[in-house]
Amino acid sequence: MTKTDEIEIILNYHAGNGQAKHACKKVTDFLDKTNIDYTVHTTKKDGDGVRIAETLANEHQGSKIIVIGGDGTLNQAVNGVKKSNYPQTPLGYIPGGSGNDFCRGIKLSIKDPVRLMEAILSMKEPRTIDIGKANNGDTSRYFINNIGIGFDASTVYYTNHSERKELLNSLHLGTLSYFTNLLKVIKVQEGFGLDVDYLNQKKHFNSAYIVVATNHPYFGGGFAIDPTANPFNHNLNLVIVKKITGMTFIKLLSKLLTNGSHLQDKNVWHIETKHFRLKNHSKQHGQMDGEELNQHEFDL
Ligand SMILES: Nc1ncnc2c1ncn2[C@@H]1O[C@H](COP(=O)(O)OP(=O)(O)OP(=O)(O)O)[C@@H](O)[C@H]1O
Numbered sequence: 187m188t189k190t191d192e193i194e195i196i197l198n199y200h201a202g203n204g205q206a207k208h209a210c211k212k213v214t215d216f217l218d219k220t221n222i223d224y225t226v227h228t229t230k231k232d233g234d235g236v237r238i239a240e241t242l243a244n245e246h247q248g249s250k251i252i253v254i255g256g257d258g259t260l261n262q263a264v265n266g267v268k269k270s271n272y273p274q275t276p277l278g279y280i281p282g283g284s285g286n287d288f289c290r291g292i293k294l295s296i297k298d299p300v301r302l303m304e305a306i307l308s309m310k311e312p313r314t315i316d317i318g319k320a321n322n323g324d325t326s327r328y329f330i331n332n333i334g335i336g337f338d339a340s341t342v343y344y345t346n347h348s349e350r351k352e353l354l355n356s357l358h359l360g361t362l363s364y365f366t367n368l369l370k371v372i373k374v375q376e377g378f379g380l381d382v383d384y385l386n387q388k389k390h391f392n393s394a395y396i397v398v399a400t401n402h403p404y405f406g407g408g409f410a411i412d413p414t415a416n417p418f419n420h421n422l423n424l425v426i427v428k429k430i431t432g433m434t435f436i437k438l439l440s441k442l443l444t445n446g447s448h449l450q451d452k453n454v455w456h457i458e459t460k461h462f463r464l465k466n467h468s469k470q471h472g473q474m475d476g477e478e479l480n481q482h483e484f485d486l
Pocket residue numbers: 198199200201202203229230231232233234235255256257258259260282283284285286287475476477
């Protein structure tokens with residue numbers, strides 16, 4: 187770290203119900219103590235993460251850009267950098283969200299924000315990590331974790347709109363919040379028609395239920411939907427679960443929660459590749475990195 191380096195922090199102080207704010211305070215106290223210049227750019231509303239990251243990448247190439255927030259804030263910062271004139275700009279990340287699936291997925295072992303800041307400052311070269319890119323019509327967006335249609339996206343929808351989310355997050359029970367809404371979605375989510383194009387092949391599902399394209403194993407704050415996904419192997423994994431009910435679903439869920447053997451279940455279809463196309467035939471909820479994509483007939 188030379189004296190000329192500056193730190194530009196993108197902070198979502200709402201993330202993790204205050205955890206990001208708390209992490210940022212620890213980091214800035216450390217930077218003050220060590221006489222390192224920094225600026226904190228707080229997001230004021232949804233979408234600010236994109237705008238701030240794009241501006242910083244365009245105007246502060248000599249600085250280190252660090253994101254403090256949850257997966258949604260990191261997603262926005264990545265998309266901001268990708269829109270900028272310098273799409274290869276590295277980002278530092280200090281997790282402060284409620285789910286934090288990305289840091290779980292890349293097996294980030296350091297938890298303390300100050301130790302993470304020290305590690306970022308001492309890195310000579312950035313570490314390269316895969317991200318996914320989803321095209322829908324003429325828009326495209328990058329994702330760090332996963333993109334889902336149907337069941338998991340409905341769970342994200344109900345979790346975000348649940349009155350108990352903030353209470354459970356404040357008790358550090360974000361995963362429980364997701365889990366209780368998951369039980370609600372089991373009652374309401376129907377199967378839907380889905381076409382998948384991959385490796386010059388086509389596959390049709392009459393009744394798809396869970397559809398997740400994932401960069402690493404986790405979604406929903408720690409559920410390993412695909413334990414074999416690897417964010418360093420330059421592939422994306424696709425998991426499709428057919429509509430199942432009652433005990434068949436409970437058995438599959440218990441496999442997912444215990445040993446990951448759900449991937450071998452006859453109701454689960456799974457591939458790992460670089461490109462695929464997904465088209466659903468009735469309006470379904472979508473999610474990208476835990477953020478709602480609203481209901482659409484997606485063609486991704
Ligand atoms: N000042 C703000 N007021 C309200 N919402 C904001 C503000 N700044 C950012 N946001 C939005 O907060 C949402 C949640 O952010 P984020 O995903 O980082 O936190 P989280 O949901 O607690 O974490 P995780 O996704 O890891 O569970 C994002 O959609 C982001 O756009």
